[in-house]
Amino acid sequence: MIKLYEKDSYLTENETRVTSCTEVEGEYYITLRESVFFPEEGGQNADTGSIYIMPGLLETADDQYNAIRLLDGKLYKALDKNIKEILDNKGIAEAIGEDEREIVVYKVGAAIEAGSAVKCELDYAFRYDRMQNHSGEHILTGVIHNNYGFDNVGFHLSDDNYVTLDINGLLTYDQVMAMEKEANRIIYANMPITDTYPDGEELQELNYRSKIEIDGQVRLITIADEKETVDICACCAPHVKRTGEVGIIKVISVINWKGGVRISMLAGRRALEFINSEHEIIKGLTGILTTSSDNIQELVKAHIDEIGMLKGKLATALEENIIAQINSELPVGVQDIGVIGEEIISDKGPVVEGNYIKFVSPDFPANSMKNIYNYMLSLYKGYVAVMSGDDENGYRYFGGSALKDSRELAAALRERFDAKGGGKADMVQGQIKASSKEIEAVIVEL
Numbered sequence: 001m002i003k004l005y006e007k008d009s010y011l012t013e014n015e016t017r018v019t020s021c022t023e024v025e026g027e028y029y030i031t032l033r034e035s036v037f038f039p040e041e042g043g044q045n046a047d048t049g050s051i052y053i054m055p056g057l058l059e060t061a062d063d064q065y066n067a068i069r070l071l072d073g074k075l076y077k078a079l080d081k082n083i084k085e086i087l088d089n090k091g092i093a094e095a096i097g098e099d100e101r102e103i104v105v106y107k108v109g110a111a112i113e114a115g116s117a118v119k120c121e122l123d124y125a126f127r128y129d130r131m132q133n134h135s136g137e138h139i140l141t142g143v144i145h146n147n148y149g150f151d152n153v154g155f156h157l158s159d160d161n162y163v164t165l166d167i168n169g170l171l172t173y174d175q176v177m178a179m180e181k182e183a184n185r186i187i188y189a190n191m192p193i194t195d196t197y198p199d200g201e202e203l204q205e206l207n208y209r210s211k212i213e214i215d216g217q218v219r220l221i222t223i224a225d226e227k228e229t230v231d232i233c234a235c236c237a238p239h240v241k242r243t244g245e246v247g248i249i250k251v252i253s254v255i256n257w258k259g260g261v262r263i264s265m266l267a268g269r270r271a272l273e274f275i276n277s278e279h280e281i282i283k284g285l286t287g288i289l290t291t292s293s294d295n296i297q298e299l300v301k302a303h304i305d306e307i308g309m310l311k312g313k314l315a316t317a318l319e320e321n322i323i324a325q326i327n328s329e330l331p332v333g334v335q336d337i338g339v340i341g342e343e344i345i346s347d348k349g350p351v352v353e354g355n356y357i358k359f360v361s362p363d364f365p366a367n368s369m370k371n372i373y374n375y376m377l378s379l380y381k382g383y384v385a386v387m388s389g390d391d392e393n394g395y396r397y398f399g400g401s402a403l404k405d406s407r408e409l410a411a412a413l414r415e416r417f418d419a420k421g422g423g424k425a426d427m428v429q430g431q432i433k434a435s436s437k438e439i440e441a442v443i444v445e446l
């Protein structure tokens with residue numbers, strides 16, 4: 001197959017013939033004589049597009065075409081050990097001639113008879129987007145390689161997420177941001193991006209990225225002008241002609257990855273869309289917070305601090321209120337012993353006979369419930385429990401006893417209400433689906 005996408009990455013359509021068509025389990029695979037469709041290769045997905053069957057010999061009446069969607073494309077190298085097996089499985093082995101070194105197979109939405117004249121039309125906006133991002137990746141990897149000597153050992157051009165580069169050396173976020181700046185300088189310099197097919201001897205001497213022993217024609221993508229060389233890399237994918245077309249390179253994140261870093265980036269239209277969406281978020285926040293964008297971080301931090309402080313004050317007020325209620329319910333004679341925050345009221349330990357249960361509001365803070373539990377523990381000799389919730393949705397609780405095994409309380413609630421929960425001898429916690437009256441009846445009888 002003649003790879004038109006390799007010769008001219010800006011070509012959006014071509015007219016050609018289908019050289020084979022195979023049905024495998026209801027799916028159709030074709031080969032073409034020439035093609036504008038880049039197949040999946042080197043970390044980049046296959047092009048999408050449409051194929052139109054010509055009614056006659058390369059006629060051009062658009063309304064007579066039947067569009068068939070291009071679903072996928074894969075390049076199989078005859079040098080691959082499993083190539084025969086792969087192709088046999090797909091049932092397309094017979095489509096390859098004995099002397100073919102590689103074959104590109106396209107998955108299509110319907111059968112197209114071998115020999116049919118077709119017009120192939122590329123989804124070019126989508127392809128151009130990938131060209132911007134792939135060329136952008138070469139630029140960023142090139143400047144990192146030139147400055148630090150590291151290589152990109154894993155590249156993926158995702159269509160619905162970021163472009164990722166796995167760099168085999170450690171870089172800080174600041175270092176990567178400096179490389180982003182450098183990469184964008186290369187964009188402004190609008191350097192040519194060219195492809196060449198050097199012969200074996202030339203290749204031996206050349207220093208380029210992704211240098212692997214390949215028994216076949218190597219395609220090199222070079223980003224350079226007369227003043228500097230940014231990158232030379234073996235690559236099969238379509239690229240833009242000049243760095244200026246990449247538009248912008250934006251680094252999204254840098255994370256540690258297998259002893260090096262994984263950089264997520266975007267280029268071109270995708271980078272602009274990303275920056276626009278982030279900008280809309282910031283604009284929204286300036287409206288909500290009625291401040292300018294440079295004050296947002298400080299203001300949000302101040303709000304968070306204030307919320308924390310208010311939550312603390314609210315918790316204290318809630319605790320004080322409940323403790324006042326607990327004190328008012330103490331038997332005459334011991335009503336004046338309670339002091340909030342003091343765990344041991346009397347040196348002798350709890351002085352009040354019996355069990356005691358206190359119900360609090362559904363949104364009562366867990367920490368405050370624990371404080372109240374400890375306060376009750378210091379007063380009562382029997383079992384005590386603090387229950388937060390309501391009859392409709394049930395209760396979460398902390399409970400136990402200062403003198404007895406607290407787990408007895410959890411066991412009783414589990415037995416009676418199938419309540420969830422457990423803990424240690426000094427405190428148990430859990431959840432109960434029952435009414436306050438039912439719960440109280442069980443605890444009083446313990």
Ligand SMILES: [Zn+2]
Pocket residue numbers: 042134138233234235236237
């Ligand atoms: Zn590449």
